[in-house]
Amino acid sequence: AYAKFKGTYEEPEQEEGQGGPGGGGPMTQVEWIADDTLEGLAGQMGLSGDAATEFVAQIERWNGYCEAGVDEEFGRAAEVLFPVKDGPFYACTFDPVLGETMVTMGGIITDGEQNAVDANYEPIPGLYMAGNDCGRRFGTEYVTPIPGCSLAFALVLGRECGKSVAKFLG
8 A cells, every 4th residue: 555655556466366355255345545644544535624634633532542541432441552643554445345344343332231331331221232243352452363253252142142132121
C-alpha cells in the first residue's frame, strides 16, 4: 500500500487462479491504502468535510485514551491501548459479499449469563450475546492460533446464552 502511495509499486505476476485476496478463492478484492498523514488517509478513503474531520478527531480521542491508559468509550484493557501517531497510516476497503468480516474486535461486553451490559456494566434485560459478537473472550489480544477456536466459542457461548434465555423466558 505504501509503495502504491509513493508511486513505486509494481504488480507481481500471478498465474491464473492463484489464491488470496483478489487472486481467487472466496475473498473479495481488497484495496490497500496508505498515506503519511491521517488527513491524507481520510481523503483516500473517500472521506471529506465533516466526515474527514470526525475521522481524525476519533483517532485523536483514541490516542488520548492510550496516553491516559483508560478507554473511556469501550473499556478496553490498558494492555491493548496502542496509539496511532506515527505514519505511514494504512487502511483497506472491500465489499464483504461473502461475510469476510465475521467478528467484532472487542465485542459487546457480557456478564456471566451472556447478558449484554450497559455503560454501567448492568445487564440489559432480554439482550444476550454469544459467539463472535461477544467481547473479551481472549483477554488482552484477539488471537486464534488454534483451528476451530472461534467456532468452539460460538458453540459453547451459544449454549450458555440459550440456557440464560430459557431462564429469562421462564
